[in-house]
Amino acid sequence: MAASGAGDAADPIDYGSLFEVNPDLLNPEFVENVRDTLAGKTSDSKPFPHISLENFLTNPRALDCLREELGRAKWTTKATDLYSMKRTTELINFDATVFPALKAFRRFLTTKGREFMMKLTGVDLNGRVDVAGSCYEESDVLLPHDDRMEERKFAFMLYLTPEWEEEWGGQLVLFNSDEKHYPTNVAKKIAPKLNNFLFFNINHEIGHTSWHCVEEVIAPGKKRLSLNGWFHIDDIGKSRALPRETELEKILPSLNIDYEDVRAWINPIYIASSEQKAIKKLFASKSELALCNFLTAEKYAEALQELKSAEYVPTGPPNLRLVERLDESKLPEKSAIISFVNKMNHGCYSLCDDQMAADALNNGFCFDLLLFFMDDQEWNKDAGGYLSYIAANDPNEILRVDPVSNGAAFVFREPEVLNFTKYLNSKCGKKSYFVLNCSYYSNSSGDSETESSEEVEEEEYDDDSENYSSEPKTDYNEESVNEFKNNDDSEVDQAGNPDQADLPDEAKQ
Template sequence: MHLIFRCSCAGDLELDCHPFPHCIIRNFLDSETFVENLQTELLGLNFNEKSNDLYKFKQSDDLKKRKEPHITGLRAALFGRFRSWLGEVLGVELEPTVDISCARYEYTDVLLCHDDELEGRRVAFILYLVPPWQISDGGTLDLYSIDSNFQPQSIVKSLIPSLNTLVLFEVSPVSFHQVSEVLTEDKCRLSLSGWFHGPSLERPPRHIEAPVSRSPHLPRDETVLLEWVNPVYLDISYQEQIQEEFEDSSEIQLKDFLKEEKFREVSEALRVAQIQWTKKGPPNKRCYDVASLDTLPQCVGECWELLRSESFFLLLSNFTGLQLHYLCPADDEDEDKEEDEDVPESGEATGSSTESRSPSTPVCCGELRRWSHGGYTLLHDAEAAQAEYALDLVLPFSSAEWQSEFGGYTCYVANEEDEELLTVYPENNSLALVYRDKETLKFVKHVNHRSSSDSGNSSTCRALYDFSFVYYE
């Protein structure tokens, strides 16, 4: 099938090197009839739901062997004449590899910040086959600037999808971009996308983030537990039941953990107090608000100290059987097993972050986080390289009823595997404890547009707050 590209018309082509080299070719295909028939063929494909830390959308199977006439014609043209022209423009010999698929983005679908880098990818392309589209519909292709560490910093350009428009950009260590969340409920963002392959660009040294500081417990006695914790969890026999259940599954959720009046007091303070919040990034790793500890109101600060107190370390030891306090009875058999199999040499799993302290000194690190529309965390290589044995704690406080369909829940996955091992949904005043090993990673799922008010008025968005701590033996 013969196709005519209209990219020679100056009014149809836009080149820009900011924030990284990209090109927009409008009215890419000469025949409107061809475009309509191509849309029809693509919408008739089988689509698979794709969902992980980075994205949520529907994708077709690989299109390199499909026999539909318009898909076949476009594929032949893109990876034939057009690829030759592109290689000449770039001065790069592009390989004959065919890499193309179709994506459908619908309400709340998103592809978060990433750089597209994978061995052999040289130029990315997207051909939009969408109905009339406005910026209020979401689904824009957002391009990020970078900071001095070659990390994504902020969105500096947003491209609105437009029918029969082809976007190309050079894949590089700094080609950070995202597909913003689709906000319209009655349109489908349909596109063909893929990569032209060739020699990869040279990568600068990867930026390594400073390790999160860890601290031993605060010297607080059991008075703080008596003041804050539901008395049922201070009963020794009940703690033994909890430990048995935890040792069976390595996770547990303790409902109504704080005394009701304390939980209400902290919830109200989080909602109305003048706490200073800072956006935490970079966006290819995380996006949420973290509280400045010196701006916490008294009751919130006291709750923070509870989770860092010596008596709470001991309570966690009783809940889990982990050695988080010297008074926790040691299990000789478990100790022998850990010595032989589990416990790495000092610094083996986490580099220099463990070398400055004794491996026998229990420590923790924590944050008070605020989650709202657009918040998430992503898996990344550095996290996998530094993974170690740890006890995760999350204690949520939501300002309104929070539903699982909003996102904001924590997923645990095996390293380099897509299948989720465990999902922990935020539940008011429910203390979640999860013990993970060196092969287990976690992320917080993107908080989507449904977290806004039911009326669609984004000015009254719901928010979720949580204390997030990690404890190390």
């Protein structure tokens, strides 16, 4: 039954009494079970305490009203390294004359709902309650995180979708953790069932234990709708940081290579001295470059064939990445391919985190080399999989690199500039690409020989010189560097540290 508007005289709605909690949820036996769960004594205590309150609201009309008003609300598309989804502003910002049910629901959460949660859990909550709407549609996802932030105590979500099938994706996924509190394998999946109020404990003292995510929604035309947020406490106790992840070993590049090897592998157009000068000048001016058909056709085909037949190992941890890393031990003795290669297919990604930001600062200036291998000439841009460069505390994307067959990307980045690989969603189907990803570090000031010599080169090789043309002869001038996009007008909100009001962790679930 559709909800009537506030001004419908034939069937008025009393929004003040619209939201009432199912009284069975305060049954003494049920309350005891909830508190045992929070104390770690029941099956729902694993992998971390979580409680599902089915048939939460007694009046079905309340759910209809919430869905109707959310259907009229303004939704903003959010896309960062961590998530892709739509969300509303916080309900506190809604106009009660236009959205009376949503405003009444927030009042309910801060009054009766808060009192109910304290009776149920025995936890003294303060008056702060954050709540907003979240909507996941096809290819939307929220990757693993733990919600530890500020004074959050309980993350909650009220599911509003009338019907939801498991094969549509979009389930809430809970992760086990290892002894260092990093997430490991999937422990449990919970479907977004209508009128289920699910909440879980955020334990700041034990460590990072509440790892969870929202599976990608893979069904076209389906919307996973919920209202979600956090209850807070005044004293969260001492918060424990994650131990540092073991870093990949840094090695010195080998110079054991001769000119014939270079000629065999690199497209000869890029070996010509005049073209190298053009490349050098363009890179000095832009600090990034894309070269098409970088390898010779013969070597590219040879390497691609070996990459497709090689073996790969899923590599995490899930809060940082999921990639298929080349298993070097399984390569043939005379293999044409080398290490530092990842296979990227549906479900792969890499994220930015605090350790990455610290490492970027400590490592100093960096030169990235990316070399892509794949069957198709271009990658489906709607499928994710691009590499995005962002500053540690800046919400704007600096640079985007899209995978291109036999394309080489070169990026010079300053300290505190991070990169991530956007989640490869279901729109990539069964397709994949391979990427050779190398980063060369320097603790210098960043004044490279290329930069300092640019002015000298312009004097030595002016535009009228017979020996040098300022217009490169190949597909890497400014008009054709289409693998790199400066998205100053992009709607993508790539935040290394998103604004708290806009961060929809899976309390936005």
